[in-house]
Amino acid sequence: MPLSQSQITRFLKSVHPYDALPEDVLEDIARRADIQDVDADAQLYDLGHTLPGVFLIYEGLVEITDENGAVVSQLGLRNSFGERGLLRNGKAATRASAQRASILIILPPDLVQDLVNSHEIVSRFFNRTRGDRSGPQSLATSAIDVLMARDPATCLPDTPVPEAARLMRDKKISSLCVTNADALLGIATLRDISSKYVADSLPPDTAISEIMTSNPITLSPTDIGSDVLHIMMERGIGHIPICKAGQLVGIVTQTDLTHYQAVNSAELVRRIAHADSPAEMATVTAEIPQLLVQLVAAGNRHEIVTRLITDIADTATRRLLTLAEDKLGPPPVPYLWLACGSQGRQEQTGVSDQDNCLMLDDSVTNGDMPYFQSLAKFVSDGLDVCGYFYCPGDMMATNPRWCQPLRVWREYFNGWIAKPNPEAQMLASVMFDLRPIGGTFELFADLQANTLKAASSNSIFVAHMIANSLKHTPPLGLFRGFATVRSGEHRNTLDLKHNGVVPVVDLGRIYALQGQLTEANTRARLKAAEAAGVLSPSGARDLLDAYDLIAESRLEHQVRRVKSGAGPDNYLPPSDLSDFERSHLRDAFVVIKTMQSAVGHGKGMLG
Missing domain, CATH: 1.20.120 (Four Helix Bundle (Hemerythrin (Met), subunit A))
Known part of the structure; x- marks a missing residue:
């Protein structure tokens, strides 16, 4: 059944985005379009074939299948297909076949390109990539690589303090990174010199390593500006070294932070970091929905928004751990509080429950366990007060199963990998999203590496995990x-x-x-x-x-x-x-x- 140009024009007026185009443009499309009348079961194109253009279904039914023969879509009247492959490389990434006799309108590649170049609404329709939206370039969204001062001033650990002070004066800086062959050992600031060296009248030959802060908090060049602000607000520090693969590559100081973008989220972090009770913290976390509105309205990408919101939950967790230790006394053995679920992945939105666990040093005894049970209850109850509700599946540190010595955690993971039954698949899925929040981070490093190695080499476990996914x-x-x-x-x-x-x-x-x-x-x-x-x-x-x-x-x-x-x-x-x-x-x-x-x-x- 041949279609007249007027029939094609009328049809295009009922199909988005062509319905927004002027009449003369629609008439030009109708003149340049091709018509294909196909029988049932006819193959329109195969995987990897060059696409003749974008297909519009005027009449009939078309089935789209992937490389494995799985049906991904069945398309009828006014649906279109072929756009993604055409604009990506001109090749089909799927297969298409007519399920019944069909009439197809084909817009040739040169016509599609003309429409994309000339009409924004068509460009938006075809170019579906949202990943290239830069969003507002502010402190919150800028990578640290952009913010940091490169080649920071350094000195060796045996440098006398007076020599280090003269170096800071001459370079007009307030800190020095202490290194050995580019490996960061510590950081010394003017405040360290005044409060530790001058105030205590230390000898002139005192080495800078005696007053520096050893193993300082660091970030990587791929972190974002809000990470700097949040750490500075929470820890009360003004200098953060930037390291890549263990090597010092830059530093960010308070004077580097000249933008205002992250102030709102950073202010929530600051208030939580100084709160004296869960109830006081809850007044801050109650503002998260409004923060969500502001961040999205400002055009921030979703991964930035969820990162900023998760930072608030992380700070609340660490503050509750501190308050718990103030109440219960120092922990009898080292421990590590970890988050899983959306907090573990740094993907929290405006609605989240809590998923967490405790890893304890293997020196823990039965007599120590009541302390950690009390700590877990204090923190979990506090998070609930703050709006991070109890996990319906009881995946929390208050559950004795998830408050265990490191050796038991190793047994858990080894058991799940060796016998991947449905429960093991579910638990492993949750636990592979673990992220340390507070405590002794070293407890997790070897466990994560060893577990990933063992799991990935077990083909049966991987197959079960794929099925579960x-x-x-x-x-x-x-x-x-x-x-x-x-x-x-x-x-x-x-x-x-x-x-x-x-x-x-x-x-x-x-x-x-x-x-x-x-x-x-x-x-x-x-x-x-x-x-x-x-x-x-x-x-x-x-x-x-x-x-x-x-x-x-x-x-x-x-x-x-x-x-x-x-x-x-x-x-x-x-x-x-x-x-x-x-x-x-x-x-x-x-x-x-x-x-x-x-x-x-x-x-x-x-x-």
Whole structure:
């Protein structure tokens, strides 16, 4: 059935984004478009083939399958396909076939490019990459690599204090990094000289190592400016050395922080770090929803927003640990408090429960355990007061199972790896997101490295973990629709946590396991997986784009809830979305389903 140009023009007026184009542009599209009349079961293109253009379905039904033959989408009237492959490299990343006799309008590549170059709404529709949005370049979002002073002044540990003081005077600086062959040993400041050297009248030949702060807190060039502010506010320090692979590469001081962007979140951190009770802290954490609104409204990317919000939870946890020790006395043996779940991954939003555990030094005795049970209860109760509610699954340090000596933790992980039953899969998934928060961090280092090595080399365990990771599926329905929640309080909504974000979190965890990657943050895992060759560049780009879109949609939904006076949640009614947003969100879900299919078929990389 041939289509007239007027029929094509009328049709385009009913399809986004062409419905927003002027009449003369639509007429030009109609003149340049190709028409394809295909029979049922006809293959339109195969994996890796050169695409003839973007397809619009005027009539019929088309099925899209991935490289493994899994159906990722069934498309009907007014749906389009082929855009992603056409703009990426001109090659098909999927297969397409007609399920019944169909009439297709094909927009040739040169026409698509003209439309993208000339019309912003078309450009936005086709270029779905949100990962290249820079957002506001402020202190909060700038990498430390941009903020730090490079080649900081240094001295050797045996340098006499007067010589170090003259060096600071001559260079007009307030601190010196003490190094040995570029390895950072400590930092000495003018305050150290006045309070330790001058005030105590130490001899002139006193070495700088005698008054320096040994093993100072450091950050890496890839951390962000808010990390600097939050540490400075919490610890009351004004100088932070920057190290890469153990080597000193720069320093950030208070005088370097000339922007204002992170003041709001940093102020919450400061107030929590000086609070004297959980109730006082709760008055601060109650401001998190409004902070969420401000951060999203300012255009911050989702990983920046969740990082800033997680920093507040980390500070609250450390402050509660301090208050607990003030109440209970010093701990009988070293311990480490760790977070898992969204806090462990630094991905907290406006609604979070608590997931945590305690690792104790192996010298702990039965007589010491009541102390740590009391400490766990104090901190967990305090977090609940602050709005980080008790974990429904009791994944908390108050559960004796998750408050154990390091040797027991090793037994846990070894047992889960050796016998990956359903409970082991679930627990291992949670525990692979562990991140130290407060205490003796050394307790975790060897455990993490050894566990990743043992787990990644056990093919049966990896297979079970992959199967477990595929239990959360994107909410894709047939005919370009969504599979919404079927019943209960959130009926007819999309669960953007369990069916949106969690599938990507699970994939990131699998890639980290396969590559023995130590990152806990999902976005960092995906990037590290690409760098390690576990995930192909195109697969990483597609999955990052999809994740960014879903995660930002989730935050925008929470912001709308807060603005309306309701509490933030993860349940988005599709009716809240425009046609434009629905189209892109569904495409993001299709990408995730495709990546899940690749992992499920034993293909860690997607070309």
